[in-house]
Amino acid sequence: MAKRRAAFYLMTIPALLLFFAFHTFPALQGIYYSFTNWDGYSKSFDYVGFKNFINIFKDENVLNSYLFTFKYAIATTVLINIISLLIALGLNAKIKAKNFFRGVYFLPNILSVLIVGFIFNYLFSNVFPVWGEKLGSDFLSQNILGNSDWAWIGIVIVAVWQGIAYNTILYLAGLQTIPHDLYEASNLDGASRWREFWSITFPLLASFFTINMVLAMKGGLMVFDQIIALTGGGPGRSTQSIALLIYTGGFQGGEFAYQSANAVIYFIVIVVISALQLKFLQKREMDL
Amino acid sequence: MIKKSTNWPVTVIIALCSLLILFPLYMTVAIALKNPEEMARSIFSLPTGLHFENFANAIKATNFFNALGNSATITVTAVVFILLTNSMVAYAIARNMNKRFFKMLYFYFISAMFIPFQIIMLPVVKVTTDLHMNNIPGLIILYIVYGLAFNVFVYVGYIRSIPYELEEAATVDGASTWGTFWRIIFPLLAPVNATIGILSCLSTWNDFMLPLILLGNQDSYTLPLVQYVFQGQFSTDFNLAFASYLLALSPMIVIYLFAQKWIIGGLTQGSIK
Numbered sequence: 001m002a003k004r005r006a007a008f009y010l011m012t013i014p015a016l017l018l019f020f021a022f023h024t025f026p027a028l029q030g031i032y033y034s035f036t037n038w039d040g041y042s043k044s045f046d047y048v049g050f051k052n053f054i055n056i057f058k059d060e061n062v063l064n065s066y067l068f069t070f071k072y073a074i075a076t077t078v079l080i081n082i083i084s085l086l087i088a089l090g091l092n093a094k095i096k097a098k099n100f101f102r103g104v105y106f107l108p109n110i111l112s113v114l115i116v117g118f119i120f121n122y123l124f125s126n127v128f129p130v131w132g133e134k135l136g137s138d139f140l141s142q143n144i145l146g147n148s149d150w151a152w153i154g155i156v157i158v159a160v161w162q163g164i165a166y167n168t169i170l171y172l173a174g175l176q177t178i179p180h181d182l183y184e185a186s187n188l189d190g191a192s193r194w195r196e197f198w199s200i201t202f203p204l205l206a207s208f209f210t211i212n213m214v215l216a217m218k219g220g221l222m223v224f225d226q227i228i229a230l231t232g233g234g235p236g237r238s239t240q241s242i243a244l245l246i247y248t249g250g251f252q253g254g255e256f257a258y259q260s261a262n263a264v265i266y267f268i269v270i271v272v273i274s275a276l277q278l279k280f281l282q283k284r285e286m287d288l
Numbered sequence: 289m290i291k292k293s294t295n296w297p298v299t300v301i302i303a304l305c306s307l308l309i310l311f312p313l314y315m316t317v318a319i320a321l322k323n324p325e326e327m328a329r330s331i332f333s334l335p336t337g338l339h340f341e342n343f344a345n346a347i348k349a350t351n352f353f354n355a356l357g358n359s360a361t362i363t364v365t366a367v368v369f370i371l372l373t374n375s376m377v378a379y380a381i382a383r384n385m386n387k388r389f390f391k392m393l394y395f396y397f398i399s400a401m402f403i404p405f406q407i408i409m410l411p412v413v414k415v416t417t418d419l420h421m422n423n424i425p426g427l428i429i430l431y432i433v434y435g436l437a438f439n440v441f442v443y444v445g446y447i448r449s450i451p452y453e454l455e456e457a458a459t460v461d462g463a464s465t466w467g468t469f470w471r472i473i474f475p476l477l478a479p480v481n482a483t484i485g486i487l488s489c490l491s492t493w494n495d496f497m498l499p500l501i502l503l504g505n506q507d508s509y510t511l512p513l514v515q516y517v518f519q520g521q522f523s524t525d526f527n528l529a530f531a532s533y534l535l536a537l538s539p540m541i542v543i544y545l546f547a548q549k550w551i552i553g554g555l556t557q558g559s560i561k
Contacts, residue, residue, distance in 0.1 A: 007380075008465065011377060011380035012377050012381065015436060019436055022412065022433050025415065026412040027408045029415070030411045033410070087305065090305075093295045093298045095295055095298050095299040095302055101306055102552060104309055109490070110541070110544050112494040112540075113496070114496045114512045114516060115515055115533050116312075120312065122319075122526060122529075127332075161309070169556060170556075224496075224497055228516070243404075246410070250410045251413075260411075263407040263410070266407065
């Protein structure tokens with residue numbers, strides 16, 4: 001028995017040590033630096049207490065990046081979930097070439113976000129404006145990514161284009177868990193399609209809805225690759241996400257400690273939002 | 289009462305919407321095969337000349353085969369070790385959930401799922417540089433270790449559904465804990481291994497941020513990182529740029545074409561849990 005126990009410890013302790021060294025320890029270090037004024041390269045630095053945190057709340061760049069990130073995360077979460085649920089319903093219906101279309105809709109998920117971003121960057125600047133001109137619209141014939149009011153929409157479009165793939169697959173998996181006889185029964189009762197969806201399909205997808213909402217929101221709050229590829233945070237700072245601000249300020253701007261404080265706040269925000277989402281959505285699941 | 293006939297309206301809608309997915313990919317292929325003159329005539333038309341020299345130039349400009357080798361090495365090594373080690377950790381945890389140490393370990397790992405990478409991003413560069421791990425082996429170790437947060441969660445859920453009697457029988461026959469794991473449990477994990485293997489493969493292959501902050505030496509750059517670094521040089525020659533994008537995307541697309549059913553099936557299986 002002692003040998004068995006020793007084996008179990010041997011299986012886990014190396015992983016525990018490595019995880020602590022490369023995940024927990026850096027996280028603790030990050031928290032520690034957030035109370036200093038270290039720039040990332042100097043030999044010495046001082047403890048400054050909550051100064052960084054106080055300054056962050058007064059920093060317009062930080063505030064803007066939070067506003068942009070929230071706007072973006074909410075828009076992508078809502079759009080991705082609505083569209084992927086619709087596509088999943090379509091792919092679950094009696095359609096021709098079902099497997100082919102499943103393959104097509106899932107394809108974006110396997111592609112690099114960065115490269116997809118580069119491709120769309122070109123489409124936004126050189127292809128879509130050509131259509132806009134043909135339609136005779138001044139608004140559509142400009143590069144949307146170059147307009148500080150609308151650039152965020154461009155990023156949302158690319159994220160939705162790529163993001164629906166994974167959520168569609170999850171919804172499709174969910175739809176296949178719903179027993180057929182429920183629909184037969186509702187057909188006999190003369191329920192309309194609309195009624196069928198709200199009374200059977202949607203409630204039974206509740207747990208998949210929770211997973212998809214939480215995943216999409218978390219992904220949205222962490223947006224980085226798309227922004228690097230599409231706008232680099234511009235025009236001006238209009239599409240600077242929190243992740244991008246921490247990266248650029250921390251590595252290139254000599255704001256190591258300051259952005260560490262920003263990362264701590266960011267962490268708290270993500271945990272609170274995920275927890276609230278789970279609590280709210282799971283309560284809905286249980287009410288069924 | 290369920291209709292057996294094809295639902296044509298839905299088929300048409302699904303087909304039309306799939307064009308939205310396919311159009312950007314068509315454009316990528318078309319632009320990669322054209323030259324600037326053809327582009328000037330019409331951006332949308334099919335390429336006429338098939339300018340494969342774009343690919344030759346892109347291969348040279350980005351040192352493509354070097355980056356491909358790096359991406360492949362990192363992905364294959366990381367995925368193999370993730371499957372071998374993460375499942376082992378999860379096994380020890382799943383079979384000892386009644387003990388405080390293992391239960392705490394479980395919650396310790398899965399709580400890390402909620403920690404955004406940005407909070408450890410700045411210090412981890414410092415730690416890895418101090419340890420001379422800002423290279424490919426270091427990157428692989430980080431992928432394996434960071435996989436624990438999510439993978440332990442999935443593996444533990446699955447292992448707990450495997451009946452304990454199987455292992456008891458093996459113990460009676462004199463198998464050690466290690467032997468039980470490798471010979472009995474690991475083979476039973478095939479469906480989860482498929483899911484975790486596919487997910488880790490996709491996320492490692494396409495990851496951009498960790499190589500960006502960690503890899504100092506240009507020779508060790510991965511495919512996405514190379515596209516990023518050479519983006520500036522491409523800005524005048526879109527045909528070259530798109531040839532390069534297509535080259536970088538193609539290994540995954542080829543794998544996907546051959547293993548599509550398996551990939552989608554694997555992901556679906558994992559999500560139902």
